[in-house]
Amino acid sequence: MSPLEGLRVVDVSTLFAGPMAAMHLGDMGADVVKVEHPRRPDPARGHGPAKDGQNLWWKTLGRNKHTVAIDLHTAGGRGAFLRLARTADVVIENFRPGTLERWGLDYAALSAQNPGLVLARVTGFGQIGPYRNRPGFGTLAEAMSGFASSTGEPDGPPTLPPFGLADGVASLATAYAVMVALHARDRDPDGRGQELDVAIIEPILAMLGPQITRWDQLGTVQPRTGNRSVNNAPRNTYCTKDGSWVAVSTSAQSIAERVVALVGRPELADEPWFASGAGRAGHADLLDDVVGAWIARRSRAEVIAAFDAAEAAVAPVYDPADIVADPQFNALGTIHRIKDPELGDLAMQGPLFRMSRDAATIAFTGRAHGADTDDVLTGLGYTAAELAALRADGSIG
Template identity: 65%
Template sequence: MDATTPLPLRGVRVLDAATLFAGPGAATLLGDFGADVIKIEHPTGDPARHHGVQVHGESLWWKLVGRNKRTVTLDLSRTEGQKICRALVRDADVLVENFRPGTFERWGLGYEQLARINPKLVMLRVSGFGRVGPMRHRAGFGTLAEAMSGFAHCTGTPDGPPTLPPFGLADGAAAVMSAYATMVALHARGTTGRGQVVDTALIEPILHLLGPQISAYQQLGVVQQRSGNRSVNNAPRNIYRCRDGRWLAVSTSAQSIAERVMRLVGSPHLIEEPWFASGSGRAEHVEELDAVVGGWIAARDADEVIAAFDKAEAAVAPVYSAADIVADPQFAALGTVVHVDDPELGPLAMQSVPARLSGTPGQVRWAGRPLGADNDEVLGELGIGAEQRTELRRKGVI
């Protein structure tokens, strides 16, 4: 891709007035494909700017979630800030917000109010628990969604406690779902000529990822329990340690793969067992299968195991850290890691756009920018002159 390659969402303007990760993450995905994303932050800054690992006082989380966005400061609780927001909405396609339900209405920025200004506006509203129901006014974060969705209940070892992920899984799932739903709303606008509200509750996208657990409970009264790295649907499926101390993941979701693994590890007789013919049957004999596969792997170094699995056309992969990812030739071939020339940190490595379009690919054009870096440019586009901007700064509006 070069500077002349068209970005598919060029001409789409997104106002990102959300904080932290789920709403802003959706805006980031739109920005990756060329949308003009204007990040609206309180003059004190998005909390994401102070989250996680920092280098020279700069949050690497912010550099990632703030990429491809122009950043302006605006106190939306102030009358002057609300007036500027309405001016921005006039030419916007999407507005993203994740304040507690009712907050934007209290500020005169609810959907019905903004739709009178711009009937084509798509408003993405992300909240912990949705905009209806008894919990709608509660503060919600990804951790709570990971707990309520059932994820924590079925994650961890059988004799251990429910386990939360060490990263923002619920936020990430909500970001992807929200970006998708926003694009659906923009597509529908081409037919109806009108925008609409996209309502994402953090507790729902991650629940969707968990598969048919609700159906299994309704039909069979079955509640999935914790099984560690094993699967309740097939076996062998686990993390196994090699002779050299490295860990490998093995999956046998397909029957043919399971049979190949048994032949590889020297136990073809197990294939003839009646229970081996289905994933559920193999899962019921997981101890026997894990002993065979785990024992074979434990007697060999990782490179030998990977080569043998590859020759047998069976499924195996190493357990990677970030250090392994940046050195891996497969990730290199995909272009998974890109280096962005950041004015504050220099060459900055981060994940690239998470999907490749053959004709109109996305692009990481810049990392998260300093607070209010684009105030003059964006407010100037609204006709707000230098003297007025100075006065707005003095009053704390920007």
């Protein structure tokens, strides 16, 4: 049995943070129903590369989700959504604050039909405050959280990630919040659910360590250091003889000592400044020169083998071809190959973790817009005539 089998999640969110949270829950066996507007599907379906007219990001983001097309602006669509929410444990939405209220689909209305429902509301800035009605995307969260200001080269501009980092972090926070709320519901004598307010600006801020406490107590901020760290050295990426790159980390004192011994400079470990990570970080130029020169004279395979033998910490800087071929990822089963009806054998990253008894699974890839509308609504009790009427007035697609 899948861990979340029997749990129904209605995903009425778009783009990334909300839909990715629903994807994580679906990986664990939840029955996820993706609700999209009949004429304006989730913009994620057009994000990034495509093959043969099939969006590749959607194949992953939409996996394990049954798709229905319902227009929440219409009376018929709202009625269908209410009936669907009545069967759900969780609804995930990311409309601007006040939108569900305007449609008569706020938590008061939903919980009146289903007192145990958990409503996860994912927005850029949260449900309260002066920015609540602003459009919110992960890029803005990466900027406002302090991530961008601390990322990049010392003499360069603040740097944004080339992917949806803040959305991804928020998706994990949302999935965690949902499970906390479900546990609280199970402990509540009346089995009551609740609303969850997830602001995308907050989870990534929580991941950035003690920057707020540092500013509060010391009045200082973390500077941009490129690939270096202010907490230890050597810590950087280095180019090998064959043009590949490797990353070295020495967060532990013993690892730092092994690295300088490996590269032929064991005497550096006797320097007073070498005894702490901060001291080594203050001599990063010297350590980078020593380690970088040693690595530059060897191939990537030679560097990895030597570091492994010395029990020092190193990793190759991978691209997707490397990831798919790597024996550790293969041992973990990280990459799943799923049969897709349009594209055939399709590789994608799998669920986030393994369990000793229960199994996560990817049952199917992202499905076509509205592919399951009739099946899902029929399961809610709609007759063929009622579906035809809803389709005729544009309430469903």
